[in-house]
Amino acid sequence: MNGLCSPFNRSPYELFARHAAHIRAIDPLLFSGQLSAHGARVRRFTGLLTELGAADPDSEAATLTYRAAYRQHWRLLPGAPDVLRDLRAAGLRLAVLTNYVREVQGQKLAHFGLDALVDAVLCVEDVPAAKPDARAYHAACAALNVTPAQAVMVGDSWEKDVQGARAAGLRAVWVSRAGLPAPEPGVPVVSRLADLPAALGLVPA
Structure with a gap:
């Protein structure tokens, strides 16, 4: 040509x-x-x-x-169902808070059977504003009937899952699959979901 x-x-x-x-x-x-x-x-x-x-x-x-x-090509993070079962067995109530639409996220959760392992699913249509707006995390807290001080946000986005949640009064755990340290002190970090119960203080580290 x-x-x-x-x-x-x-x-x-x-x-x-x-x-x-x-x-x-x-x-x-x-x-x-x-x-x-x-x-x-x-x-x-x-x-x-x-x-x-x-x-x-x-x-x-x-x-x-x-x-x-x-x-x-949908893939679960290794150990996800087992960790959710362990957290529920420890008496925790669990919610999914996502900035994407229910039509898509609901399909993913149902495909892997995770919808039966959580107490609430809040998608972008269900909250007053998307993460990292404080109202998103507060809506999730309300759905679980807990206060922000009683809640822990777990996610892999430093901005949307950690910084936003902490600014809204929640604690947070950063899922850093690359094994990077937290950019700020005071935030527990896990690279594997299997380490999450220990990071939450549910089992000895």
Whole structure:
């Protein structure tokens, strides 16, 4: 082609970055209820494939292909069901607090049977504002009938799961799968979920 590169001749990293950019641009429409999860995916692939130079892209087919592959690659963190059972056996009430939509997160929880191991699931539609807004954590506390001082937020996002929760009056445990130390003192860190009961003081460290 006279030295010109096809728009599809891009590295996987470039494609991933462009795909992520389309997600960020469309998510506000999804979170506000203007698009369903499926509708957001179709719009995302319409934009991405058009950007890559596809003429009249079949975004519906691309969405279904992507979604099937995506579901096949869902993976639990090792030990997740056992840890949830242990925490419940210790008398703790458990909630999922997520910034994503129930249509998607509910499917994931049900797929792995985790929905039966938690007492409440709060998605972006269920809270006054998304993490790291304090109202998100307070809504989760209300769902569990505990005060913020009685609650512990566990998550892998330093900003949304640790900093936001602490600012809202909760304690927090950072899940650092890379084994990095906490950027601030006073925050327990685990790299494996199996270490969470010890970090919560439920078993000897």
